[in-house]
Amino acid sequence: MSQKIGIVGSGLIGRSWAMLFAASEFSVAIYDVIHENVDTALVDIQAQLNNLESKGLLRGKINVKQQFALISKANTLEECLQNAIHVQECVFEDLELKKKVFRELDSIASDDIVLCSSTSCILPSLFQVDLKHRAQAIVGHPVNPPYFIPLVEVIPNKHTDPEIVKRTRALFTTIGQKPVVIKKEINGFVGNRIQFAILSETYRLIEDDVISVEDVDTVMADGFGLRWAFMGPWETAHLNATGMKEYFEKYRKSMSSVCHDFGPVPTFEGKGADIMVKEMHKRIPVEDLPERRKWRDERLIALSQLKKKLDH
Amino acid sequence: MSQKIGIVGSGLIGRSWAMLFAASEFSVAIYDVIHENVDTALVDIQAQLNNLESKGLLRGKINVKQQFALISKANTLEECLQNAIHVQECVFEDLELKKKVFRELDSIASDDIVLCSSTSCILPSLFQVDLKHRAQAIVGHPVNPPYFIPLVEVIPNKHTDPEIVKRTRALFTTIGQKPVVIKKEINGFVGNRIQFAILSETYRLIEDDVISVEDVDTVMADGFGLRWAFMGPWETAHLNATGMKEYFEKYRKSMSSVCHDFGPVPTFEGKGADIMVKEMHKRIPVEDLPERRKWRDERLIALSQLKKKLDH
The missing domain is CATH 3.40.50.720 (NAD(P)-binding Rossmann-like Domain)
Incomplete structure (x- = not known):
């Protein structure tokens, strides 16, 4: 039963x-x-x-x-x-x-x-x-x-x-x-905190005209996202050095200095939001969203199958 | 020629x-x-x-x-x-x-x-x-x-x-x-700024005993990383709502409030670093790093082939 x-x-x-x-x-x-x-x-x-x-x-x-x-x-x-x-x-x-x-x-x-x-x-x-x-x-x-x-x-x-x-x-x-x-209750749990950390920093960069919205998406989808489909951020760091100990020794100062450089939390309205809305709605108009979600889901399915195959 | x-x-x-x-x-x-x-x-x-x-x-x-x-x-x-x-x-x-x-x-x-x-x-x-x-x-x-x-x-x-x-x-x-x-010179360029934004926030969460190192890696490799292998953070947001405009309307307040909650920039030494080093070196000892890098590269190759196949 x-x-x-x-x-x-x-x-x-x-x-x-x-x-x-x-x-x-x-x-x-x-x-x-x-x-x-x-x-x-x-x-x-x-x-x-x-x-x-x-x-x-x-x-x-x-x-x-x-x-x-x-x-x-x-x-x-x-x-x-x-x-x-x-x-x-x-x-x-x-x-x-x-x-x-x-x-x-x-x-x-x-x-x-x-x-x-x-x-x-x-x-x-x-x-x-x-x-x-x-x-x-x-x-x-x-x-x-x-x-x-x-x-x-x-x-x-x-x-x-x-x-x-x-x-x-x-x-x-x-x-x-x-x-x-998640051992202690915390706003956004952990997944959304990671998402918002990325959205917040790239929002500032786009608003400050450092990079375009499309190029931010490329940094992820043709760069770091490929690793993160298999390994989290800490394993990625561990493998990018001779282990975590050496990673901190080598990079702790620049990590800290880059993070100090991040600037204030955005309100997510005004100039930056206008750029994002304009670009994203031009790239994928609302009426094309269902089709693009199908595109996404096909890829998630294929990746899920690939990972199962690789792990067996 | x-x-x-x-x-x-x-x-x-x-x-x-x-x-x-x-x-x-x-x-x-x-x-x-x-x-x-x-x-x-x-x-x-x-x-x-x-x-x-x-x-x-x-x-x-x-x-x-x-x-x-x-x-x-x-x-x-x-x-x-x-x-x-x-x-x-x-x-x-x-x-x-x-x-x-x-x-x-x-x-x-x-x-x-x-x-x-x-x-x-x-x-x-x-x-x-x-x-x-x-x-x-x-x-x-x-x-x-x-x-x-x-x-x-x-x-x-x-x-x-x-x-x-x-x-x-x-x-x-x-x-x-x-x-x-990257239109303006900026520390960490864009890729490392994204990496460090994630490492910094998850470092704080691990140090505060909200989540384990291994679970952070799972959040990425069995969660958000799967999407990011194909789509950047902005396209992900655009697709998770009825477009970017609605996304900001719905989530701007909680995005901003979560980001305000992030806490000070870590020095990446002391308690948090000790936890990370201990856990990562236990999970993948230094002598196993070359083999694990091979594991990673096999996956990056397979994903690269999969993406080419899906796009044709």
């Missing part, structure tokens, strides 16, 4: 989680406050699974029919959570809504289910408050598209039991994702 | 440039102050070309024999520069040495040769000074390994003729690299 996962919210992220868990042979019950949305989600999930199989991209050891059979509709939140070991909340990014959903989950949760939110930016202690089961509550933030980008940021709230952190990390590892633990 | 490129310095970077130019049917003359070093370099270049061919990775439309025949030894700097359209300086990263080499180049340069340095970190106006031909001098900084990472940072000095900037950018494009122009 499969272990059961509850999914609350049947949008894009909820569907992705359902597919990831079913591929690893968990049974999945999806609940949505608008019940009919789950029917739509199930139709879409079946289509997505068939499409993945036809391209040889289906995850897991069981076939589409078996995977799809593991996913069902829950008509009530109680039904969704009953006998589940973990519930993954995937509702809109709205603090009040998250608070409400967590109060509801709290009122029916057993003492050993994990109550996990998919939030990309709301600190868990802001909505996992005044709960009987707050020690079982946590965040597991996926990156889009989770089927091909394995990172999950796991963030405990101030009261989360360390055992729940371990269980959550282990569960995500079991389904083939790559969880990391 | 092929156009001629001079290479000054026969180390790893000089050899890479020689192969890139020869693959695009330029004739290449390599000069080294220690003349015998060029003989060693030529033997190595032939071995590298044969190895690339055997793996189906050779660039260009002509074969190894034809490419190798285009590369020769120059016995004097005069011979290296004679009739060349561009000379690529690849000596050690030492300011006084670069000054000396540029004075020598200046004394024999014609009025239309480009005098280009491969420096990764020295601002061009620091060593391209007091030169008769300073308007023809510039920097073209490659990324290792240039055969598989196409980025070249082009940095004019304060007096570089805009036509020379254009010519240099066009030349690097001709040989299949991806040049970007």
Whole structure:
């Protein structure tokens, strides 16, 4: 008998989680406050699974029919959570809504289910408050598209039991994702802090007419991004010297001096923003975005397949 | 008759440039102050070309024999520069040495040769000074390994003729690299500023025990790095919203607030550095670095091939 996962919210992220868990042979019950949305989600999930199989991209050891059979509709939140070991909340990014959903989950949760939110930016202690089961509550933030980008940021709230952190990390590892633990709540978690550090510094450089928007993107996509598809920044540094010790000895002064040179935090409006908006909307007009996202996803899929091949 | 490129310095970077130019049917003359070093370099270049061919990775439309025949030894700097359209300086990263080499180049340069340095970190106006031909001098900084990472940072000095900037950018494009122009001299150019922005922020997070070194590397290599192998940070943002305009409207406040939260520039010594050194040297001991670099290069090669395939 499969272990059961509850999914609350049947949008894009909820569907992705359902597919990831079913591929690893968990049974999945999806609940949505608008019940009919789950029917739509199930139709879409079946289509997505068939499409993945036809391209040889289906995850897991069981076939589409078996995977799809593991996913069902829950008509009530109680039904969704009953006998589940973990519930993954995937509702809109709205603090009040998250608070409400967590109060509801709290009122029916057993003492050993994990109550996990998919939030990309709301600190868990802001909505996992005044709960009987707050020690079982946590965040597991996926990156889009989770089927091909394995990172999950796991963030405990101030009261989360360390055992729940371990269980959550282990569960995500079991389904083939790559969880990391953000040990203290922090704005932007870690992924967005890295993104914003880059956006902020390059924003200043573009605004100061040091480099064009397009050239910044080239520095990444034809330069450093190639390494970072395989190795993080610290391994990159370690390999670029005779190890980390020598790296610091050689570069600590220039690292520090360059960082002191960064200038004030931008407001991200005014001259710089105008340049960015103008250039990006010219390069890829809004009406071409869906096509370009398809272009991106094809590449993410191909890279994910390449990495699997190289690692075996 | 092929156009001629001079290479000054026969180390790893000089050899890479020689192969890139020869693959695009330029004739290449390599000069080294220690003349015998060029003989060693030529033997190595032939071995590298044969190895690339055997793996189906050779660039260009002509074969190894034809490419190798285009590369020769120059016995004097005069011979290296004679009739060349561009000379690529690849000596050690030492300011006084670069000054000396540029004075020598200046004394024999014609009025239309480009005098280009491969420096990764020295601002061009620091060593391209007091030169008769300073308007023809510039920097073209490659990324290792240039055969598989196409980025070249082009940095004019304060007096570089805009036509020379254009010519240099066009030349690097001709040989299949991806040049970007850093319009104003700035410490770290752009690539290292991006690297250091990430290292600096994640250093603070690791030192503050928010996340482990290994998990930071996972955030990149199993998360954001996958996107950045294909798209720069600005295109990523543009695609993550309904265009850049909406991205700023939605996220400008949280971007700014997260960046204000970054904390002081680290000195990169003390507690944080100790953690990093300990963890990295445990994860990949110094004696295993050559093997891990091989692992990295295999992946960079495979990704480079994948991107070529996807773009055709």
